[in-house]
Amino acid sequence: MAFSSLNEFFAMGGHAVYVWAAWGVTALLMLVIVWHARQERRQLLNVVKRRVRRENAQRNAQPSHAQPLQEPVTSAQKDVRHDA
Amino acid sequence: MWAFINKLRSPKWFYAISAKLQPLFWVAATLLLGVGTIWGLVFAPEDYQQGNSFRIIYVHVPAAFLAQSIFVSMAVSGLVFMVWKIKVADMAATVMAPLGAAMTFVALFSGAVWGVPTWGTWWMWDARLTSMLILLFLYLGVIALRGAFSSRDSGSRAASVLAMVGVINIPIIKYSVDWWYTLHQPATFTITGRAAMTMDMWAPLLIMVLGFYCFFIALTLMRTRSEILRREANKHWVRELAEETN
Numbered sequence: 603m604a605f606s607s608l609n610e611f612f613a614m615g616g617h618a619v620y621v622w623a624a625w626g627v628t629a630l631l632m633l634v635i636v637w638h639a640r641q642e643r644r645q646l647l648n649v650v651k652r653r654v655r656r657e658n659a660q661r662n663a664q665p666s667h668a669q670p671l672q673e674p675v676t677s678a679q680k681d682v683r684h685d686a
Numbered sequence: 687m688w689a690f691i692n693k694l695r696s697p698k699w700f701y702a703i704s705a706k707l708q709p710l711f712w713v714a715a716t717l718l719l720g721v722g723t724i725w726g727l728v729f730a731p732e733d734y735q736q737g738n739s740f741r742i743i744y745v746h747v748p749a750a751f752l753a754q755s756i757f758v759s760m761a762v763s764g765l766v767f768m769v770w771k772i773k774v775a776d777m778a779a780t781v782m783a784p785l786g787a788a789m790t791f792v793a794l795f796s797g798a799v800w801g802v803p804t805w806g807t808w809w810m811w812d813a814r815l816t817s818m819l820i821l822l823f824l825y826l827g828v829i830a831l832r833g834a835f836s837s838r839d840s841g842s843r844a845a846s847v848l849a850m851v852g853v854i855n856i857p858i859i860k861y862s863v864d865w866w867y868t869l870h871q872p873a874t875f876t877i878t879g880r881a882a883m884t885m886d887m888w889a890p891l892l893i894m895v896l897g898f899y900c901f902f903i904a905l906t907l908m909r910t911r912s913e914i915l916r917r918e919a920n921k922h923w924v925r926e927l928a929e930e931t932n
Contacts, residue, residue: 604731604738615732617739620803624796625727628745631788632901639908646915650928653919 697914698923700774704907711904718897725890733887742800744891748898750793753821754856756786756902760828761853764846774910776842777917779849780832781909785902787825794818805869813862814870817855824852838917 605611614621726744733740763779766772797815798808809815828845835841863872883891918924 603729605728611728614738614741617737617803620739620799621727621741624742624745624799627795628749628792631792635785635788635905639905639912643908643912643915646912646919647928650915650919650924654925654929 695770695772695774697774697777697918698921701911701914701927704911708904708907708911711900711907715897715900715904718893718900722890722894722897726894730887730890731884736804739800739803740887742796744894746793746796746800747891748895749789749796750818751895752898752902753786753790753793753818754859755899756782756789757821757824757849758853758856760786761849764849767842768846768850773917774914776846777913778906778910779846780842781913782906783825783829783832783845785905787822787829789898790818790822790825794822810869812868812870813866814859814868817859817862820855821859824848824855828852 612618612622722744727741730741730744732738760779760782763775763782766775767779794815797818801808801810828848831848832841832845835844862868863870915924915928
């Protein structure tokens with residue numbers, strides 16, 4: 603171990619500001635990235651699920667000539683563009 | 687070979703196979719980053735010249751490696767998309783860009799913070815620093831270009847071309863420390879060259895580098911899967927799958 607006490611560890615031999623700023627920003631950014639990826643996945647799954655549920659309900663309501671309704675645009679869908 | 691390429695064409699196949707691979711890389715990334723962090727921050731000896739500020743190397747070098755590797759991966763994905771029209775390659779390239787930009791930012795930020803106690807300045811317009819800043823702008827350019835078209839396909843092709851052209855910056859970054867006079871030291875970390883560093887400083891760095899790479903692979907798999915959900919939301923198999931997943 604390079605340090606003899608916890609205080610010494612946090613002080614980083616006088617370089618605390620630099621070491622903790624660099625490590626802190628890196629760690630924070632990586633955590634935010636993972637958090638965002640999880641949110642994104644959850645939201646996209648919900649969008650598909652909701653759409654399936656709505657279309658099933660619609661099909662049951664009017665068994666003949668059922669037309670899929672236009673979906674309201676949710677935030678997860680904003681980026682959905684159609685392939686040219 | 688063709689069978690493999692044809693499989694890659696199918697987002698459904700990729701979605702299934704990535705589901706199996708993804709946990710392995712998350713576990714590996716967590717373990718490697720955990721061990722590397724404790725080893726690098728607590729157990730590695732302090733540098734005889736730089737003291738403890740050298741511990742910044744354990745985030746700076748892996749981030750800088752990733753920043754460059756992700757750009758190359760993005761360019762290769764762009765090429766695969768352009769040549770074989772494989773959509774999954776384009777989806778992967780889409781999700782790689784923001785992570786690459788983030789890693790470039792981390793490399794620049796940690797470098798600037800490290801520069802203050804070591805060089806006495808946080809920034810200098812020298813070859814290595816400037817070419818890394820250009821890399822950040824290239825990433826932002828690729829992201830902006832992709833979003834600038836009303837048709838997705840045009841955006842994908844434009845982003846692929848910019849990535850393929852921009853990849854010329856990567857050898858410039860790599861050799862900048864040898865070609866020009868620069869404040870930045872030449873490569874400290876090589877797979878074989880332990881001469882530049884003692885073993886007890888080098889080992890945690892290797893672990894951190896591997897951890898960052900696993901993180902990149904895990905996140906790219908995860909977000910490519912999300913991108914498939916986004917783009918293929920109307921496909922039958924995606925609907926069935928969404929009903930099964932909780």
